[in-house]
Amino acid sequence: MSFIIPPTTRLPPIKKIPYNSPQELLECLLYLRSIYNPPVRGSKRRRSDLQTVAVLDEWRSDPFERSYAIRWLTALVSQAVLCSEELNHDDALIAEAAALLAICSGTAGAGVIHRDFVFAPGAIQVRLTDAPLENQDFGSVGAQTWGGACVLAEAIVEDPLAFGLHPGTRVLELGAGTGLVSIIVGKLLEGRVTIVATDFHPSVLDNLKANIANNFAQPASVAISSTFLDWADSDNHDRSLDIPFDVVLGGDIVYDAQHAVWIQACLRKFLRKGAVFHLVIPLRPTFATESNTVESVFRDGELVVLSRETVICDAENGISDEAVEYAYYKIGWA
Incomplete structure (x- = not known):
């Protein structure tokens, strides 16, 4: 992972979401997915960077970081219409943000989880x-x-x-x-x-x-x-x-x-x-x-x-x- 920093530092300010490119926002979503939708437990043979895994796990369990991620994703989804030109009508990006928002709110709220x-x-x-x-x-x-x-x-x-x-x-x-x-x-x-x-x-x-x-x-x-x-x-x-x-x-x-x-x-x-x-x-x-x-x-x-x-x-x-x-x-x- 290129950014070993918490969501509050890694994500752009909520007010500046509309000024980020679709590619930049997608990178943010992929970053959040690595934290809040991690790989299936016990599916990775021993090749992982264990220090990185430990850090991601710490952020995953941090209520302040999770709360900020939820607020950031909520802002992104709610600004979908406002950002339509900036996002080039990228519905898939908004759908990904909405799915991550549900996951961050809890698996039961997510209903389904998409895994790549x-x-x-x-x-x-x-x-x-x-x-x-x-x-x-x-x-x-x-x-x-x-x-x-x-x-x-x-x-x-x-x-x-x-x-x-x-x-x-x-x-x-x-x-x-x-x-x-x-x-x-x-x-x-x-x-x-x-x-x-x-x-x-x-x-x-x-x-x-x-x-x-x-x-x-x-x-x-x-x-x-x-x-x-x-x-x-x-x-x-x-x-x-x-x-x-x-x-x-x-x-x-x-x-x-x-x-x-x-x-x-x-x-x-x-x-x-x-x-x-x-x-x-x-x-x-x-x-x-x-x-x-x-x-x-x-x-x-x-x-x-x-x-x-x-x-x-x-x-x-x-x-x-x-x-x-x-x-x-x-x-x-x-």
């Missing part, structure tokens, strides 16, 4: 919408982007061949959530791969479908689709799942003791013989029992753990020695 992901030094860009929890229905948690999906997506971008991804591959994602992993695969192999992203909860599926549509200008050129799948009743599945898949992917999808059992049943139906299921899960202390079921369920039988690696990510909360640990499993036919 950039992989392979700008080569692949994804914008996702994270939807709020629906009426405290924890089945809808898939409408938020979780760290495991970010870790899996980054690994795929770095070495797609290691995941068996090449032209002509059929790819299935279990518990696709916001669709980050499936969308990344689609952008890597656009027009040369078939992807089916699945989930269970209706609101999650609606958000997933919208995210897919928003990331591909010509959906017809990308063979990517989303569909309902109930792991506990996988016999009743959409016809798009009838042909076995060459690669199955799952990021942060084991948080119940039954999940590994249900996933195993799905793999028996949907994973082609000789193919591999790639699974990334966080090793959360509160879900130790659930995550341990992966190794117990896939210890013996037709489908077994082929390998296990550990991935360490910074927690992104300003505490330099705190980390989020993930297990990356390759699971395949014995």
Whole structure:
């Protein structure tokens, strides 16, 4: 970040907002987004500038700095008509300011959060919408982007061949959530791969479908689709799942003791013989029992753990020695 200074110093005075160019205002908004809409927790492998992270975290929790940011954003949005000529009618800039204003006021006020992901030094860009929890229905948690999906997506971008991804591959994602992993695969192999992203909860599926549509200008050129799948009743599945898949992917999808059992049943139906299921899960202390079921369920039988690696990510909360640990499993036919 080029400006390691607080919002009260970094932002231009409220009275001078109309005299700043759209580019200058956009830089201010990007700066505020880095503070008040930080990356998904535990999604960054240990490459971060921890001192910068600590400073941003301090400002994020400072009520005076947040209050000033809210007043500044309110002024920007309220002056939209007055500034129309100066802003060249840049509605997108005003929309970004309004979204940040909602985020600064609290996630509940924001309703939805837009997240931008950039992989392979700008080569692949994804914008996702994270939807709020629906009426405290924890089945809808898939409408938020979780760290495991970010870790899996980054690994795929770095070495797609290691995941068996090449032209002509059929790819299935279990518990696709916001669709980050499936969308990344689609952008890597656009027009040369078939992807089916699945989930269970209706609101999650609606958000997933919208995210897919928003990331591909010509959906017809990308063979990517989303569909309902109930792991506990996988016999009743959409016809798009009838042909076995060459690669199955799952990021942060084991948080119940039954999940590994249900996933195993799905793999028996949907994973082609000789193919591999790639699974990334966080090793959360509160879900130790659930995550341990992966190794117990896939210890013996037709489908077994082929390998296990550990991935360490910074927690992104300003505490330099705190980390989020993930297990990356390759699971395949014995």
